[in-house]
Amino acid sequence: DTAVSQTPKYLVTQMGNDKSIKCEQNLGHDTMYWYKQDSKKFLKIMFSYNNKELIINETVPNRFSPKSPDKAHLNLHINSLELGDSAVYFCASSLNREAAFFGQGTRLTVV
Amino acid sequence: TQLLEQSPQFLSIQEGENLTVYCNSSSVFSSLQWYRQEPGEGPVLLVTVVTGGEVKKLKRLTFQFGDARKDSSLHITAAQPGDTGLYLCAGRPSNDYKLSFGAGTTVTVRA
Numbered sequence: 001d002t003a004v005s006q007t008p009k010y011l012v013t014q015m016g017n018d019k020s021i022k023c024e025q026n027l028g029h030d031t032m033y034w035y036k037q038d039s040k041k042f043l044k045i046m047f048s049y050n051n052k053e054l055i056i057n058e059t060v061p062n063r064f065s066p067k068s069p070d071k072a073h074l075n076l077h078i079n080s081l082e083l084g085d086s087a088v089y090f091c092a093s094s095l096n097r098e099a100a101f102f103g104q105g106t107r108l109t110v111v
Numbered sequence: 112t113q114l115l116e117q118s119p120q121f122l123s124i125q126e127g128e129n130l131t132v133y134c135n136s137s138s139v140f141s142s143l144q145w146y147r148q149e150p151g152e153g154p155v156l157l158v159t160v161v162t163g164g165e166v167k168k169l170k171r172l173t174f175q176f177g178d179a180r181k182d183s184s185l186h187i188t189a190a191q192p193g194d195t196g197l198y199l200c201a202g203r204p205s206n207d208y209k210l211s212f213g214a215g216t217t218v219t220v221r222a
Contacts, residue, residue, distance in 0.1 A: 043212040
């Protein structure tokens with residue numbers, strides 16, 4: 001069974017569209033994250049939720065909105081997509097601020 | 112300015128050689144982690160070090176946490192082509208949920 005799963009794995013869309021990426025973890029973890037990995041492979045944290053409460057909200061455009069319906073799910077919605085949003089987005093989870101377990105990533109390409 | 116500075120950025124060596132990757136910061140961490148990421152996949156945890164001066168071994172990989180808990184190193188002995196990948200250090204400053212990553216070291220082991 002996949003521990004942290006995110007869908008879709010690939011997403012190609014036009015500028016101006018709205019899209020969502022879904023993430024689910026079956027590890028019983030209490031904290032979930034969204035990271036953005038750019039073309040230079042740098043992983044930058046975007047958001048983090050602990051027990052469904054937003055605890056980290058880095059400086060990202062407000063076109064990006066996370067939603068956590070329950071502790072096992074953290075979705076990322078992006079409005080009005082721009083070329084610069086193209087990247088790989090990773091969902092991760094952890095328990096009590098311990099090691100993070102990552103999903104396989106969603107490669108977003110905006111054309 | 113990144114919280115964790117990793118060096119070198121790239122490392123290319125011949126099979127059988129040794130290598131060391133460094134991770135440095137001016138901040139004190141409650142723990143530091145090392146991950147390995149392969150193309151098309153998410154980062155996978157290798158080890159967590161929590162005690163200043165701690166040394167952990169994982170087969171041919173040796174991880175060390177600095178006495179002041181501000182730095183760490185990863186040493187690979189007799190590297191093999193299967194060790195090729197992106198190595199990332201990550202850490203949370205004390206009492207912080209934010210897991211920050213270094214920029215990564217791309218290791219290539221040539222057969």
